[in-house]
Structure formats: structure tokens, C-alpha cells
Amino acid sequence: xxxxxxxxxxxxxGLYFQRRPDFPVEKAIRWVNSYLFNIVLPALAxxxxxxxxxxxDLLIPISAAWFTFFLSWLVFGSLGRIFNWSPQVTGxxxxxxxxxxxxxxxxxxxxxxxxxxxxxxxxxxxxGGSFLLVSSxxxxxxxxxxxxxxxxxxxxxxxxxxPPFGFLIATLIMSLIGWKTPEFLIPTLQLIGKxxxxxxxxxxxxxxxxxxxxxTSKFFWYGLGYRLILAPALVFLxxxxxxxxxxxxxxxxxxxxxMAPMITGSIVxxxxxxxxxxxxxxxxxxxxxxxxxxxxxxxxxx
Numbered sequence: 001x002x003x004x005x006x007x008x009x010x011x012x013x014g015l016y017f018q019r020r021p022d023f024p025v026e027k028a029i030r031w032v033n034s035y036l037f038n039i040v041l042p043a044l045a046x047x048x049x050x051x052x053x054x055x056x057d058l059l060i061p062i063s064a065a066w067f068t069f070f071l072s073w074l075v076f077g078s079l080g081r082i083f084n085w086s087p088q089v090t091g092x093x094x095x096x097x098x099x100x101x102x103x104x105x106x107x108x109x110x111x112x113x114x115x116x117x118x119x120x121x122x123x124x125x126x127x128g129g130s131f132l133l134v135s136s137x138x139x140x141x142x143x144x145x146x147x148x149x150x151x152x153x154x155x156x157x158x159x160x161x162x163p164p165f166g167f168l169i170a171t172l173i174m175s176l177i178g179w180k181t182p183e184f185l186i187p188t189l190q191l192i193g194k195x196x197x198x199x200x201x202x203x204x205x206x207x208x209x210x211x212x213x214x215x216t217s218k219f220f221w222y223g224l225g226y227r228l229i230l231a232p233a234l235v236f237l238x239x240x241x242x243x244x245x246x247x248x249x250x251x252x253x254x255x256x257x258x259m260a261p262m263i264t265g266s267i268v269x270x271x272x273x274x275x276x277x278x279x280x281x282x283x284x285x286x287x288x289x290x291x292x293x294x295x296x297x298x299x300x301x302x
Contacts, residue, residue: 007104010198011284014205025206032203033271036264040199041135042167043192048127049171050181060242061121061253065100065129067238068231068257072098073141075226089219091145092275095138096282097223099265100231102126104197105287106259110252113298121252134264135167142272200263207270207280214281223261223282228293232258236301251301258297260290 017023073094080090100106103126110122174181181189214220235257243250261282269279 007198007201011201011205011208014202015208016205018206018209029203029206029270032199032206033267036196036199036203036267037271040192040196041264043189044131044196045135045167045171046181047186047189047193048131050174050179051127060239061125061249061256062128064235064239064253064257065102065125065133068100068235069098069129069133069137071231071234072226076222079222085219086275087145088273088275089278091141091272092269092279092282093219093223093226094145095141095269095274096261096265096279097226099130099134099138099262100227100257100259101262101283101287102130102256102259104200104263105290106256109259109294110255113255114248114252118248118252121249122256125253125256130262134262134268138265138268142268142274145274146272197263200267203267203270204263204280204284207276208284209277210281210285214277214285217278217281219275219278220281220285223278224286224289227261227282227286228258228290232297246302254301255294255297258290258294260286 017028018025076090076093076097079085080087080093102122106122106126107119110118173179232254236254239250239253243253263283266279266283270276
């Protein structure tokens with residue numbers, strides 16, 4: 001509860017400072033993004049990824065996060081080409097709508113609705129799914145759609161220079177060979193990790209503005225419709241063939257797929273200048289709207 005209150009205060013601070021004419025909003029956003037990408041995401045990778053023990057039994061819930069992400073890229077990438085959307089909008093929707101808020105929103109919701117027994121599945125989907133995706137493929141998409149001109153060979157170099165990607169590769173190797181993060185680093189990494197939600201919400205608050213035109217934007221509703229309705233519906237229809245439809249694992253997998261867009265995904269889109277306003281709206285306003293849709297999915301699942 002304290003963490004949620006602190007995060008809300010940081011969101012409120014972002015909303016307050018963006019309305020002050022004397023406050024350097026753009027510079028603050030750059031500083032916040034730099035902290036998140038250069039310090040927080042590498043710390044979280046070092047904290048969590050080496051703890052994942054590779055195994056086939058983990059793949060089914062984790063694969064749901066990967067499936068809905070790549071489907072998002074396929075859907076919005078195709079629609080963008082057909083209807084001639086800007087690369088910024090296409091990239092934003094592909095990343096932000098493709099990633100569910102499986103931790104900051106997902107963990108407390110799953111615990112409240114299903115108890116602590118549902119948290120291991122939620123943790124798997126977050127660490128093996130959403131977190132890996134936002135630290136790897138989301139960066140690839142961001143680099144592709146933000147690349148305006150020049151040599152396409154620069155894109156891999158942009159990805160390799162991105163600190164979270166390097167730490168992701170290193171920690172994945174640690175996981176595969178069984179190396180654990182040194183114990184003396186754990187308290188510091190945990191402390192840094194706890195700043196993720198409030199600082200990310202500060203960044204959203206600095207960008208977050210809701211106007212009438214935003215609520216009538218087809219792109220906003222396309223992204224939110226995919227994330228809150230289509231993605232969990234497809235997971236429900238497909239994964240009931242692989243998991244017990246009345247089992248806890250299946251219910252948590254579907255419910256986590258129904259979470260609002262991931263805040264960190266929005267930060268990635270903002271960092272790559274992919275429709276920053278749309279990205280902030282999808283994760284900010286989307287979180288509020290998702291409360292109703294999550295409850296509907298919960299009762300539908302039984």
C-alpha cells in the first residue's frame with residue numbers, strides 16, 4: 001500500500017510540474033529516462049533474470065506474453081502499412097499495446113483476486129515475458145521505427161549500445177550456466193528496483209495530458225482495444241487447449257494478458273520519440289480504464 005501511495009505521489013508530481021511554465025519538462029524527461037534505462041532496468045535484469053531456471057514447464061504461461069507482443073507487432077505493423085500510418089504511431093502501438101502491465105498492476109491484482117498462490121505464474125509472465133520483451137524486442141522495434149534515414153546497419157549498433165540490452169544478454173547467460181547474482185549486491189539492486197514504479201509514473205505524469213481529442217483518437221482505442229480485449233480473448237481461446245481451463249495457471253495467464261499497457265513499454269516508446277503523447281495516454285489512462293475490464297475478465301473466468 002505504501003508503494004502504491006508513493007507511486008501516486010510521483011505521478012501527481014509529474015502532472016504538477018508539467019503545468020509549471022518555468023519547469024524544464026523536456027530536460028526532466030531526459031534525466032528520468034536516462035535513470036530508468038541506464039540504472040533501473042540493468043539492476044532489475046541482474047536481480048531477476050539469473051533466478052529463472054530454464055524449463056519446459058515454464059514456457060506455456062511465458063509464451064502468452066511473447067505471443068500477444070509479436071501479434072501486436074504483426075497487427076499494427078500491417079495496419080500501418082495498409083492505412084499509411086506514420087512510423088511513429090505504428091511503432092508506438094506495436095510496443096505499448098503489445099506489452100501488458102504484468103508487475104506494477106498485475107501483481108497486486110492477481111494477489112487480491114487469487115491470493116499469493118497466483119503470484120508465481122504472474123512472476124513468470126513478468127520476468128520471462130514482459131521484462132525480457134521490453135529489454136530486447138521492444139528496443140529492436142523502437143530502433144526500427146525511429147530510424148528516419150541513413151544506413152540501416154546503424155540499427156543493430158543502436159540496440160547494442162542500449163544498456164538494458166547488454167545486461168539482458170549477460171544475465172541470460174548467467175541463467176543458462178547457473179551463475180547467481182552475488183548476494184552482497186542484492187540489497188542495493190532491490191532498493192534500485194523499488195524506484196521503478198514511482199520514477200516511471202513520474203515520467204508518465206510529465207507527459208500525461210487528457211483532452212477531448214485524445215478520447216476520440218482512433219489510435220488510442222485501437223491500442224487499448226487490443227490490449228484489454230483482443231489479446232486476452234485470444235489467449236483464452238488458444239491456451240485453454242494447453243492448460244486446464246478451470247485451473248489457477250490458466251486464469252492468471254489470461255488475466256495477466258488483460259492488464260493495461262506496460263508503463264515501461266511506454267517509456268521505451270517515449271525514449272525513441274514514437275508518438276510520446278499516445279504512449280503516455282495508453283499506459284496512464286489505460287490503467288484507469290482497465291479496472292473495469294479486468295473485473296469483467298475475472299468474473300468471466302469464474
